[in-house]
Amino acid sequence: MENLTREQAWELLKEYNKDPFHLRHALTVEGVMRWYAGELGYGDEADFWALAGLLHDLDFEMYPEQHCVKSQEIMRERGIDEKLIHATACHGYGLCVDIAPEHQMEKVLFAADELTGLIGAAALMRPSKSVSDMEVKSLKKKFKDKKFAAGCHREVIAQGAEMLGWTLDELFEKTIAAMRVDEAKINEICAGFEKQ
DSSP states (O other): OOSOOHHHHHHHHHHHOOOHHHHHHHHHHHHHHHHHHHHTTOGGGHHHHHHHHHHTTTTTTTOGGGTTTHHHHHHHHTTOOHHHHHHHHGGGBTTTBOOOOOSHHHHHHHHHHHHHHHHHHHHHTSTTOSSTTOOHHHHHHHHHOTTTTTTSOHHHHHHHHHHHTOOHHHHHHHHHHHHHHHHHHHHHHHHHHHOO
16 A cells, blocks of 8 residues: 555544544645645645645544554554655654654644644634634734643644744744635535534
């Protein structure tokens, strides 16, 4: 299964993830990673970046204590490309694994994963319930308020920006822009399984 298709990856994700919240997060990070690939000059690798985004939390719902470790086992059993295994596992660097992000894509995943959660939570507080009208300024306020979305690791977001050589503002601005692209499509897909 060296060349994993998007469909196979989605089926694999659903095998280990049933919670609509986790499925929405996977779709969000998938879209964000695809956007970043194009934005940063890796358009020809966009499918790979997107797959890493889609599968990065493969094991989180069923094996939270073995996050980023169990996923490697699951993927190896399926014969999935080691590059994808490394890319998904290293987003847990310093939290649950010692696998450091090396490629720019891995650094983006490390930085954007937690940030999409914070942006998503901040969007729900807006009258529009959307990222479409979100500004960096209001996101920064939420970032500084440690009580807001307390589960989002701010230090990981800051460390990710540093790895990429970006300011927090740049990371915020880019990730908001990335999340705008697929928001409507993701809402539509999620409406299907969030009602069940």
